[in-house]
Amino acid sequence: MAAQATAHCLTGCAIGEIVGMAIGTALAWHNVPTMILAIVLAFAFGYSLTMRGVLRAGLDVRSALRVALAADTVSITIMELADNGTIALFPGAMDATLSDALFWISLALSFVVAFLLTTPVNKWMIARGKGHAVVHQYH
Template sequence: MNQNNHTTHAKHGLTSTNLRKETIKHTLRCLLGCNIGEVTGMILGFHYNWDFISTLILAVSLAFATGYAFTIIPMLKTLSLKQAARVAIVGDTASIASMEFAENTAAFLIPGFIGAHLFGPIFWIGLAIILPVGFLASYPIMYWAMKKEVQKGKKPSCH
């Protein structure tokens, strides 16, 4: 790491190691929020016997909504709702999109996962596979966004 980067990070008490740890924390929060929304959408779609495409649209839409909410809610301590929503949309859209793309691609590749019953073992085995895939897809984007905020002289609390 060059001296200039180290100095910028030091403004907020963030070393490269601390920034990686913060990124892990924020990526996990995003993963949790997105997947709560996605699983809720899947449950609703299956419950109402919706076709696969309608269920997928609902699940991904709820993933974005809950992912944004998991970012916005903690920021309301220091920002207005409008400011927090703007930061979440600008900061999290690429991260959530990459997570959703990776998870859904992996889900399509797992035999029997699409259409698996919520209480069936293939659903939980598949979930154990796709969650790390989503994390690994999202982490580099989240790290880049947070590092960019630090380089601008801001504390990366927006993710």
């Protein structure tokens, strides 16, 4: 269950990260604004994927947002720290462009690192009825 929850969360984070990094890189933004955009979009896409599911289950928007915040905030935060930290430490990754293999390789590696670091946290939280355990009552 923790691996599924992490994969779900990683999907939203990855969409946001890729879109944010692609926009920032394509517009030749500096590293910090690009990273900020990617992080903001990762949270937005991560929360929206969870909200989509609980809205389908019949919750109103306000309740769905509360569930998404409770379910995903810790997970997305850890993922963002892990994947952005990996990219920041990967030699040359911060200066790679969209056409560089290094851009995509470092991004893929950062998602693997984020998944590996976040899964045990999600397992711990689910075992205590927190995190994605909050969402499961609506599925």
